[in-house]
Amino acid sequence: MRIWSVANQKGGVGKTTTVVALGGLLAARGKRVLVVDLDPHGSLTSWFGYDPDRLSHSLFDLFRDNGSVPEGLPAQLVTDTSCEGLSLLPASSALATLERKMVGVEGMGLILSRALTQLWDDFDFVLLDNTPSLGVLMVNALAASQRLIVPVQTEFLAMKGLERMLNTLRMIMRSRSNPLPFTIVPTLYDRRTQASVQSLNALRKAYPDELWRFAVPIDTRFRDASQAGQVPSTYSPESQxxxxxxxxxxxxxxMTV
Structure with a gap:
């Protein structure tokens, strides 16, 4: 199983779209894929037609047993999506209460790792969609991950979010026994605007080794795919x-070979 985390401490940079797009492409290549929604807002969950405010069971259930994960529970929480080969571990709005509930609970940062261990033989890839705020959910995601993908909108304000994310990564790295490689992915790129071009050039100058060599363009088909509850590779396979x-x-x- 390969576990990739998609995170940035700024909203609106394309985290959920990145998870759904990569997940759909992996499933189309015959991989067994699980996407996990760690954001209380539940954008990933909503993408596939589930209401985070109405779910009776969700990722939140993993955090109810004081740091332990009952055998079989993770598999019970996994649900189907519109994409064959792609499963979802959904979020509920109750995740917003975790910071208060988990204070003082030993091992609270390893709950997701323990849950995914139970699913190790069921999936080839797990993609984690993170909340933009640093807290117990992001700590769990980074602790479980083998690679970090950081989407960054190509505009100057997004650079600050990237700096915060990398500072968080450095902090998490102190408690890991092995390094967490990361890739910065420019998103929402519009080559017609000077702001996008200048921001991409600034990213290339500041992060020459970590920045992905291309950029994901602005594409209204992503929004349309979300409204249809489909992955982009199914809804618009030939879109930019x-x-x-x-x-x-x-x-x-x-990179992982």
């Missing part, structure tokens, strides 16, 4: 955005 994520997936897979 889908093709960009295909190139990203090829590069990510090459």
């Amino acid at each position: 955005g889908t093709r960009a994520y295909g190139r990203l997936l090829d590069d990510l897979l090459a």
Whole structure:
């Protein structure tokens, strides 16, 4: 099982779209894929037609047993999506209460790792969609991950979110026994605007080794795919955005060989 975390401490940069796009492409290549929604807002959950405010069971259930994960529970929480080969561990709005509930609970940062261990033989890839705030959920995601993908909108304000994310990564790295490689992915790129071009050039200058060599363009087909509850590779396989994520997936897979 390969576990990739998609995170940035800024909203609206394409985290959920990145998870759904990569997940759909992996499933189309015959991989067994699980996408996990760690955001109380539940954008990933909503993408596939589930209401985070109405779910009776969700990722939140993993955090109810004081740091332990009952045998069989993770598999019970996994649900189907519209994409064959792609499963979802959904979020509920109750996740917003975790910070208060988990204070002082030993091992609270390893709950997701323990849950995924139970699913190790069921999936080839797990993609984690993170909340934009640093807390117990992001700590769990980064502790469980083998690679971090950081989507960054190509505009100057997004650079600050990237700096915060990398500071968080450095902090998490102190408690890990092995390094967590990361890839910065420029998103929402519009080559017609000077702001996008300048921001991409600034990213290339500041992060020459970690920055993905291409960029994901603005593509309204992503929004349409979300409204249809489908992955982009099914809804619009030939769109610019889908093709960009295909190139990203090829590069990510090459990095892990």
